[in-house]
Amino acid sequence: MIPYLLAISFLLHGILLVAIVILSLRVSKTKELEKRQEQIAKEIEDTFTAYLLEIKEENVQLLNKLEENGDNGEKVKAQEEPYDLNSRKNINSSISTNQIEGAEVTRQEWSNKGGASSYQPPVPEEQDHYQPSIESSIIQMYNEGVTVEEIAKELDRGTTEIELTLKFHSRMS
Template identity: 30%
Template sequence: MATLFIFISFILNAVALLAIILLFTRQNRLYEVKRQQEKLVADMEEMMTAYLLEMKEENERFIKEFSSHPTAEDTFSIRTPSPPKAASEQTSADNIQADSLTISAPSMQRVRAAQVYNVTNKTPNEDGKEQIKENIALPDEQKASEDIFSLNEQGLSIGEIAKKLNKGKTEVELALKFAKTGKNS
């Protein structure tokens, strides 16, 4: 019986040693992965630092170049011409007036942008005025549609009607179709 207990003890010791070896290898793998991650993080940090330093240098160069060039207001200021006078006759009031007439390029751009904005965003009253103008032109269109109907009643083909009225075939066809649907309803 003692031999049986000694045999079971050796087997349990062997299983325990295998478990310890297995756990040790797993732990070593985890440490290796952790070291690789730390190395990758350090490399990424170095790359980002180098990239940021390079961008900073480029920005500083750009700022130096930009500040060395004259500004847009300095190069594009427009002065209205004043009539030539003798230097002794020109007063300080004329100088003030000439300075007040100075227009810089950015303000001109604002004025143009405002004009474009006003054109694209019309008020309802302006739209109503355009509709009234269109309604005034409507009698000519009614005359053309009446001509189309009368020529159609005379038996002319769509092509002949289009030639006589200097209209397109499709326009004549649509006018006739709309007239038919208008009569049916």
């Protein structure tokens, strides 16, 4: 009997040692992950501070340039090139006069046929009718002074459902 108990004891001790080793490995992995996350967070913070410093330096340089120009905070106008009127003439000359005359003929034919004045948009046969939701009809009837029981009878709902809907509406508004 004693050898069996010793065997079971050694077996349990072995299983516990394996479990302790596995758990210690998991703990060490989580500690490594935490260190990595802290390092990444520190790197991100450093990059943000570097960007902020760059932006501040650029702002100071811009303010110095504005003061040198004598604008003193007035609007800075961008230097634009004047519009070239000759480019517009080149575009117009590329369109042939035949195309323009052809377009005018088609417009005249269109107006002679009565195309523009005889057009009537299609009218939908069925008109969409508005059906309010149950919640909105409950609230409307309650605001009109109808009791909860009468609302429940008219809408085929339970009184507790009506009361809950009114309670939710009063909390929302």
